[in-house]
Amino acid sequence: MAGQKHRIVRLKGRSRCAFTNTSKLADKEIKTALRAVHSELSLDRVVVHFKTMGERRWSFGRAYAGIPGVMNRRGLSIGEWDYLITIAVDDDPIRWVHTLAHEAKHIDQYRQRHYRGRGREAACNAFADWFMRECWSGA
Ligand SMILES: [Zn+2]
Numbered sequence: 001m002a003g004q005k006h007r008i009v010r011l012k013g014r015s016r017c018a019f020t021n022t023s024k025l026a027d028k029e030i031k032t033a034l035r036a037v038h039s040e041l042s043l044d045r046v047v048v049h050f051k052t053m054g055e056r057r058w059s060f061g062r063a064y065a066g067i068p069g070v071m072n073r074r075g076l077s078i079g080e081w082d083y084l085i086t087i088a089v090d091d092d093p094i095r096w097v098h099t100l101a102h103e104a105k106h107i108d109q110y111r112q113r114h115y116r117g118r119g120r121e122a123a124c125n126a127f128a129d130w131f132m133r134e135c136w137s138g139a
Helices: 027-038 097-110 119-135
Strands: 007-010 014-019 047-052 060-064 083-089
Touching: 007 027, 014 027, 027 047, 047 097, 047 119, 060 097, 083 097, 097 119
Parallel strands: 014 047, 047 083
Antiparallel strands: 007 014, 060 083
């Protein structure tokens, strides 16, 4: 099972992120969201996998403090990538962007070596709420 080939997205400040997309989202929507989030929190060297939601009601994300050994790497150069985010996408056009912003904040916490302690989830939710309110006008 090789998995889908990654697409590389050029971001501001010579940064790059990469994604795969097996969800119903258009790649263009994804790129718009990645660039919008990156303008607030770095997504440099971050890989994002967009998948289709199973039975879950809400979009569901996870941020990894590293690249898992079993991750699909098609189209990626070894050593150029530091973090993985996975996002399961449902039909709600807002929710997946909120989840992306939330997980981007977790990546920022990893970069700051803020791995544990109180308030991590609250900080991610606060950032995502703020992002949706102040920065996001749709893909
Ligand atoms: Zn979280």
